[in-house]
Amino acid sequence: MTAPQTSTAARAVLEQVFGYPCFRGQQGEIIDCIAAGGDALVLMPTGGGKSLCYQIPALLREGVAIVVSPLIALMADQVAALRQQGVRAAALNSSLSIEERLEIGRALEAGELDLLYVAPERLLGGDLLQRLSGIRIALFAIDEAHCVSQWGHDFRPEYLQLDILGSRFPGVPRVALTATADERTREEIRQRLLPADARIFVSSFDRPNIRYEVGLKDRPREQLLRFIRERHAGESGIVYCMSRRATEQIADWLNTRDIPALAYHAGLEPALRRHHQSRFLREDGLVMVATVAFGMGIDKPDVRFVAHLDLPKTLEAYYQETGRAGRDGLPAEAWLVYGLQDIYRIRQMSSESQASAGHKRRERQRLEALLAFCETTQCRRPTLLAHFGEAYPERCGNCDNCQNPPRTWDAADPARRLLSCVYRTGQRFGAAHVIDVLLGENGERLRQRGHERLSTFGIGTDLPRATWQSITRQLLAHGYLEPDPEGHGGLRLAEACRPLLRGESGLSLREDLPSRRAQPRMRVAAADVTVDPDTWAALRAERRRLAEREGVPPYVIFHDATLLAMLEQRPTNLAEFADLPGVGARKLERYGEAFLATLAALPSTAGA
Missing domain, CATH: 3.40.50.300 (P-loop containing nucleotide triphosphate hydrolases)
Structure with missing residues (x-):
């Protein structure tokens, strides 16, 4: 399959199945690569459309796509959404009954599935790999691929064993996808899950919304x-x-x-x-x-x-x-x-x-x-x-x-006083005690330790306690102070504070202001749409009714963005409804008339 043909076919699937007129960012290039049989590492922020990068190739290539996913809830959501769009999808997981698992196995062997979602444990355990060896596999998609990183916060040891896919299924394209990976984690993913010549696609991590x-x-x-x-x-x-x-x-x-x-x-x-x-x-x-x-x-x-x-x-x-x-x-x-x-x-x-x-x-x-x-x-x-x-x-x-740009102030002198006080109190007391010494609080605890006789006693009375707390917090944040490694709650000087103490460097700190009351913001925020509350509530109520009938979450019917587009464009027939974002052929057939009726029943000025 050549790239131009793939691109044309991919655009057709995007529009007819998923209801979107064009690809975003690198989606088209990634889909071309995978649909043509290439391997890829895809780093794309949440909400950037990662799933389409393997779902569309799955519909373009022969066979079934195997999607490795770490969580049952994630599988259930994505399968429900795909089925609403007319895609033959299923998930194998521990929540299914024996009868349900047998039916999915039958559909898999009969070639009646486009995508099969499985947890890594289920893919690697039992006889599933052996069964897949006799079935045409379109591709392997490894979602949440950062789980392979042993030093990551979502490490899943089973992900380390997924390198077996390359030797068991040579020639079947593999794509690893994640929304969260620094450069070290990216390299781990590439080395453990993909061949050396896999293409790497890194989208902007910015989420401007x-x-x-x-x-x-x-x-x-x-x-x-x-x-x-x-x-x-x-x-x-x-x-x-x-x-x-x-x-x-x-x-x-x-x-x-x-x-x-x-x-x-x-x-x-x-x-x-x-x-x-x-x-x-x-x-x-x-x-x-x-x-x-x-x-x-x-x-x-x-x-x-x-x-x-x-x-x-x-x-x-x-x-x-x-x-x-x-x-x-x-x-x-x-x-x-x-x-x-x-x-x-x-x-x-x-x-x-x-x-x-x-x-x-x-x-x-x-x-x-x-x-x-x-x-x-x-x-x-x-x-x-x-x-x-x-x-x-x-x-x-x-x-x-x-x-609301924050203000800064020259805090070098107060910072030196606080660091000196930490040192002279023995680098084993917490912030409250150190600040008491600076403020000259002549209490029993200070006198027991003789701290009222220190040269730093009372040298901070020109600043309120809240300011000294702010200085302490920021010195900790900037690495001038560090916690007592013995875990007793004390503070000690860090190596980085030496130039500041010697007067070789200055220090500007953020001026902490009292917390301001939050300014109300538009709740359904779409800059070009004035949302009439009654119209919005009516559309959401219709979506909820349909979702309860179908047994799926409301957003599986339509996202808020599609509802907002209804308010903005006010379609009056199925042809106009089909032009809304997120309305593919299957959803047009199933839900178009219901939402058109809801819109028609609303006052003509609502949402205008």
């Missing part, structure tokens, strides 16, 4: 409640917490304040976890409060915000977690609050690690990247994208620092 906002903790529950009420009332979102206990407490607290919320963590009973995940996918306006156990493979496109109440472990984890917002391309927000204790905690975790020196060095670099992102006074996007090797020379205009 996501607005990034980072602030300081100041009664974080109230901050979160204000953020949701003022900017995302009635919308779906994810709130990440560090501990299992916190997820349950925050979810309960939100529910008592009329914000529907569910908790999710690895300690819940599996049936309850599945129930909560199913409700989040199928219901509108739910907030999932979760640990990092939740998220990978969540295809819900209308998550309008991702909030962090604790610092994630790395910038890579932050990027992946925030990437679950705005998969439909509509505006979404990534909101994070943190404080001194968060920075202390993750620095402490890094120092206590038992890993090799090389791994600890790499983890420190990842930590520095995360803290640099949080503390930067410049546009956040260049700092975030630089972690993935991508330059972003301009200001994005869609982060808090662009919209």
